[in-house]
Amino acid sequence: MERPKMILAGGTGFLGQHLTRYFTLLGYRVVVLSRRAGAGQVAWNGRTLGAWAAELEGAAVVLNLAGRTVDCRYTAVNRYAITRSRTESTRVLGQAIAACQTPPPVWLNLSTATIYTDTPADEPANTEADGRIGRNFSEMVAQRWEAEFWVAATPCTRRLALRTAIVLGPDGGALPVMARLARFGLGTPQGTGRQWISWLHVLDFCRAVEFLLARPDLDGTFNLCAPQPLPNHGFNGLLDHYYRPRFHLPQPRWLLEIGAFLLGTETELVLKSRKVVPARLVQAGFRFQFPSCEQALADLVPQLP
Ligand SMILES: NC(=O)c1ccc[n+]([C@@H]2O[C@H](COP(=O)([O-])OP(=O)(O)OC[C@H]3O[C@@H](n4cnc5c(N)ncnc54)[C@H](OP(=O)(O)O)[C@@H]3O)[C@@H](O)[C@H]2O)c1
Incomplete structure (x- = not known):
């Protein structure tokens, strides 16, 4: 019997490689769309229709991960590239699916929990139903x-x-990156440390995709995050526990601003309060293998290089 085909657009990166391994083991034939054609990959430019679009004919699933990294300074050029890589890849996949004789029955598109506004520590977590959508740059990209x-x-x-x-x-x-910082004494609260971190173990990310594929009754928007977000000081405290460095260095906001400038990144990535819960996944009956950050780090830290 022919194996079901999974199209992973932008599947050469971190999440794409995990999904490729996971779904290949499940019996899928994974085809990656990449701007650099290589083994098991089909070339596309993420913007315009081409020969690649024929791969979608009769595919079992399309999953779009394409997007320029947000780990950079938000200059005008970078803002443009961050937005365009996501909107244009999504638009052209829609055009390719619309042109299929036998369209894929399901299309998953990455989005980000960053769509929700910076959430004060004592406010309720954002769900799909009542989350507060923000209006700054990264929140607008997501929208x-x-x-x-x-x-x-x-x-x-x-x-x-x-x-x-x-x-x-x-x-x-x-x-x-965070583990390396913790090893050098930077497993300390960043800024006030009261901002929340929503996170997800990569295995639960793959499992959640598998779960959603197997449930034709589910569609729309889903928060993909663990059910137990935690404050930044709690997360850093857990990492610090593993490395127990001799010194601890404080990380006030002003120091982070200088560090981010020198490293060519933005403090938003660590200072924004991301308090999000997976209400719809839980309601649908998804069971997390790593619901708490303690469990996730106990599994992942020993695997770090
Ligand atoms: N990792 C996370 O924690 C996380 C959390 C929330 C959301 N996301 C989103 O999930 C997606 C995948 O994340 P990831 O961690 O796997 O990212 P990644 O490792 O940076 O991979 C992203 C992929 O997007 C493709 N890409 C980059 N710039 C592009 C452009 N201008 N046009 C078309 N494709 C482009 C690249 O493929 P080629 O170079 O092969 O073309 C790359 O393999 C991203 O959109 C990211 O924003 C990730």
């Missing part, structure tokens, strides 16, 4: 990304927007 997804004319395809929190894995994303 444009999702708007492009929902306007696509793909009536025969079930659609899910995945508002994904910070994914923790041993080999990419934020965790290896």
